[in-house]
Amino acid sequence: MRITDPKSGEVVAEYPRQYGRTAGTLQDPALVMPMLAARPGSWRETPIRPDFPEDVREWLDQAGRQRLRDSLRAIAQAAEAAGFDNAMLAASDSIGLRPDARPADTDLVSLALRHRDGDWDEARDQGPDLTGYDRFITGAGPEGKEETR
Numbered sequence: 274m275r276i277t278d279p280k281s282g283e284v285v286a287e288y289p290r291q292y293g294r295t296a297g298t299l300q301d302p303a304l305v306m307p308m309l310a311a312r313p314g315s316w317r318e319t320p321i322r323p324d325f326p327e328d329v330r331e332w333l334d335q336a337g338r339q340r341l342r343d344s345l346r347a348i349a350q351a352a353e354a355a356g357f358d359n360a361m362l363a364a365s366d367s368i369g370l371r372p373d374a375r376p377a378d379t380d381l382v383s384l385a386l387r388h389r390d391g392d393w394d395e396a397r398d399q400g401p402d403l404t405g406y407d408r409f410i411t412g413a414g415p416e417g418k419e420e421t422r
Contacts, residue, residue: 326365336375356385367381
């Protein structure tokens with residue numbers, strides 16, 4: 274099934290065809306996030322609540338009114354930029370790094386994009402390459418030997 278914007282004809286969502294009888298309703302959490310961000314009071318009743326990882330769900334459950342609103346807005350922006358799954362990974366990362374702070378919009382979007390592009394694991398495992406910086410500071414050449422000037 275394909276859902277398109279009636280004005281522009283742009284494809285908004287695409288779902289695989291379901292055969293037979295299904296008990297559930299197909300939904301795309303990324304499409305629900307803007308509505309949830311606009312009405313954060315519906316957090317506990319939202320049908321996409323099970324789609325959130327347990328750590329993010331628990332963190333949002335414990336959030337005060339303002340932090341919940343800001344966090345859902347940041348998650349919605351990250352989901353729009355990089356997809357719902359990447360936004361969830363970013364939210365988990367953000368909570369793990371700073372559990373007492375609400376995630377900033379730019380932080381979550383940036384983390385979600387890094388997950389989408391595959392940069393997160395690579396950067397976390399290897400860190401930046403500072404070889405050129407080390408050579409500059411120590412005055413060493415490419416082989417690690419001191420250069421004469």
